[in-house]
Amino acid sequence: MQIRTFAAVALAVAPAAVSAAGQLGFAVGNTNPDGSCKKQSDFEADFEAIKDNTQSTLVRTYSSSDSYGNPCNTPSEILPAAQAAGIQVLLGMWPDGGVYEKEKAPLVDANVEEYGDTLFGITVGSEGMYRGTYSQNELITWIGDMKATFPSTKIGTADSWNCWNNGTMDGIIKSGIDLVLANGFAYWQYQHISNATATYFDDMAQALAHVQEVSGSIDGIHFMSGETGWPGDGGTDAGAAKAGTDNEETYFNSAVCAMLEWGIDLFWFEAFDEPNKADAIGDDGQVASEQYWGSFTSDRTPKFNMMCGA
Ligand SMILES: *[C@@H]1O[C@H](CO)[C@@H](O)[C@H](O)[C@H]1NC(C)=O
Numbered sequence: 001m002q003i004r005t006f007a008a009v010a011l012a013v014a015p016a017a018v019s020a021a022g023q024l025g026f027a028v029g030n031t032n033p034d035g036s037c038k039k040q041s042d043f044e045a046d047f048e049a050i051k052d053n054t055q056s057t058l059v060r061t062y063s064s065s066d067s068y069g070n071p072c073n074t075p076s077e078i079l080p081a082a083q084a085a086g087i088q089v090l091l092g093m094w095p096d097g098g099v100y101e102k103e104k105a106p107l108v109d110a111n112v113e114e115y116g117d118t119l120f121g122i123t124v125g126s127e128g129m130y131r132g133t134y135s136q137n138e139l140i141t142w143i144g145d146m147k148a149t150f151p152s153t154k155i156g157t158a159d160s161w162n163c164w165n166n167g168t169m170d171g172i173i174k175s176g177i178d179l180v181l182a183n184g185f186a187y188w189q190y191q192h193i194s195n196a197t198a199t200y201f202d203d204m205a206q207a208l209a210h211v212q213e214v215s216g217s218i219d220g221i222h223f224m225s226g227e228t229g230w231p232g233d234g235g236t237d238a239g240a241a242k243a244g245t246d247n248e249e250t251y252f253n254s255a256v257c258a259m260l261e262w263g264i265d266l267f268w269f270e271a272f273d274e275p276n277k278a279d280a281i282g283d284d285g286q287v288a289s290e291q292y293w294g295s296f297t298s299d300r301t302p303k304f305n306m307m308c309g310a
């Protein structure tokens with residue numbers, strides 16, 4: 001993974017650095033541990049756990065369907081639960097593999113804009129440019145269609161920090177996008193926990209500086225860290241990056257809390273363990289478990305203290 005010098009860091013100005021701390025959000029899956037689609041009551045239980053144990057009032061999802069493409073109608077299930085709980089939702093849709101329209105229909109059916117501030121925004125795709133599962137032109141077309149369909153809603157996309165930094169996403173940055181979500185995992189960069197916070201800051205600073213440069217504005221686009229996290233006990237090691245709940249807690253308390261203090265909004269990946277989730281494949285082709293990245297177990301028990309500064 002290419003790491004530039006710290007010169008890049010000096011260029012980045014955190015949009016909210018002088019005014020406010022960043023907002024902490026949680027990534028939440030839309031299926032239960034048994035593989036069934038989460039219903040409104042499942043999301044209600046998710047939100048209760050998040051509100052009881054964290055300072056967060058924001059979550060993001062990835063798809064309207066389950067990982068086999070079966071409809072979960074996630075927008076219709078999650079938004080009423082979120083509204084009742086005072087949680088905002090950044091709704092994700094997963095257009096890979098020609099299912100854009102299939103992912104869009106549940107958003108339309110749910111009348112998502114009628115939920116007002118409960119709907120934080122919509123993201124089209126997550127790391128699809130990085131994986132090469134769709135093209136820049138497709139993504140620009142889809143984002144344009146979302147903006148036309150939901151004109152009062154902030155529309156964005158998530159991709160890996162290096163794609164935002166190295167020119168891959170420049171056409172997207174210039175396309176009138178509202179939200180940029182840059183994912184950054186020191187873990188996937190095989191960093192020892194002792195260097196993980198520095199690596200995450202370097203990643204985000206580079207991505208933010210590039211987005212600012214290409215957009216010609218410090219805050220014209222809402223820049224967020226779309227995902228960061230560390231696998232807990234049961235997870236896979238990645239070189240010097242060792243899985244384990246102690247390291248996960250350390251990463252949360254140092255990298256996450258400091259990034260929020262710098263003024264960057266971020267999503268912790270992820271809220272709840274997903275014991276049935278398929279393995280992920282890293283940059284070097286290494287297979288790694290994605291099952292134990294939750295800061296809560298799958299039965300919603302917190303693994304550690306998630307209160308920054310407390
Ligand atoms: C940008 O970074 C991604 C992820 O590392 C990589 O796959 C891609 O080839 C890079 N593109 C350029 C133009 O360097």
Ligand SMILES: *[C@@H]1O[C@H](CO)[C@@H](O)[C@H](O)[C@H]1NC(C)=O
Binds near residue numbers: 003198199202
């Ligand atoms: C620690 O992280 C910094 C920032 O990403 C990087 O430049 C450096 O190479 C890392 N150190 C090691 C030993 O990998």
